[in-house]
Amino acid sequence: MAAYKDEARGTWYVSFHYNDWTGKNKRKLKRGFRTRKEALEYEQKFLLQQATNLDMRFADFYKLYEEDLKPKLKLNTWRTKEVIFQKKLIPYFKDKKMNEISPANIIKWQNEMIKKRQADGKPYKPTYLKTMQSELSAIFNHAVRFYNLRENPVKKAGTIGKGKADEMDFWTKEEYLKFIECVKDKPISYYAFQILYWCGIREGELLALTPVDIDFENKKLHITKSYGKLSIVQGDPGDGKSTLILNIAAKLSRGECIDENMNITEPVNVIYQTAEDGLADTVKPRLEAANADCSRISIIDESDKDSH
Incomplete structure (x- = not known):
């Protein structure tokens, strides 16, 4: 793959050949990319969509799935999906190729989820098993509809769990x-x-x-929102996870919203726990740089716990 600089416009473009669904060789030209990376990513995605099947890892296709779907969903809806993928699906299927995942693989995963026990020793509820399977089926349906995967192996494997919870008792x-x-x-x-x-x-x-x-x-x-929590901030060392969280804490301490789904009108008290960053040389300077109201931020410091 190659990208080219359009000197007259100051942008990048790609020009390449591909075989359409009839097998006919065609040329594709696309202009207007701000960076070479964007141009190459477009070519890669276009060729993937034209492929007759998906010869790529599950974890890599999930990134495409996120790119396609996340902008169309509410933030909380996407976060619910994301947790299931990151904790229950990607760890199991991540290195398997999409076009090689068979109904037998799905059945093995189903059996593992049925046998799995939570921290309290209890199995997953049937409704949660059903939700996990629905998310797995959804990503394969997406691959079938938009990326020419031959079939959805989850459909052949059959279902687990149940869609409706047990009947609940209500007060009269x-x-x-x-x-x-x-x-x-x-x-x-x-x-x-x-x-x-x-x-x-x-x-x-x-x-x-x-x-x-x-x-x-x-x-x-006026019921316009629901209380939720962001449970995991994931990333490699040096990605800036602590800086991100401290900036969120600073905004809340000033009474500012962190996204369009939040509606707060007054400063919020924040508890921040650190197990590695020093208070004086790291945490406090970052909070001050983010214009935090430090009087509203309490710190649980475990950074020197092993030294006592």
Whole structure:
């Protein structure tokens, strides 16, 4: 593969030949790339889409899948998918080629997930097994639809888990009224349960409520977000993970949102735990450089734990 500089426009372009679906040899020209890397990435992706099958590792195709799908989804939706891929799918399939993953491979993975036990010794719930399989099937469906993979091996392997959770027991109105009488002396609990029961909102939506969501004049409660957490920041040494987290902490300490899905109106208290960076020479200077309100940031320092 080669990319060329368009001196007149100051941009890069690619020009290459490929065989279309009929087997006919054609030439492709694409201009307007800002960098040589972007031009080469376009050529690589285009040729992959024209290929008759996918001779690439699962982990590499996941990067294409993320590039295609992530911009179309809400951030929290993508994060849910990402956790399943990073923890349950990529570790197992990462080095296998997409066009070599067979229904037998899928069945072996299914059996491992069924046997696997969580930290509390319990197996995964049937609904979670079903969710994991759905995500695995989704990436193969994407490969079939857009990258000419011959078939989806997950469909042949059959399903695991179940789509619906077990039936839940709900309080009747009479049972709830008996319960709420018992917590009248605890204002926070009382109003929290009142909102949960009468409004029918989820726990995460309750925890995300702020004063601006409550319209006392019109007697309305605006449910526009849900409380969530970012559990993992993954990367190689030197990628800047600590700097990223400290910048997030700085924004929150100033009462600023970190993305368009967050809605905070006042500064937030932050607890930061470090096991390797020194407070005086690393953590505090980075917070100050990010204009953090350090009075709102508490530090748990385990960087010198082994020295005591």
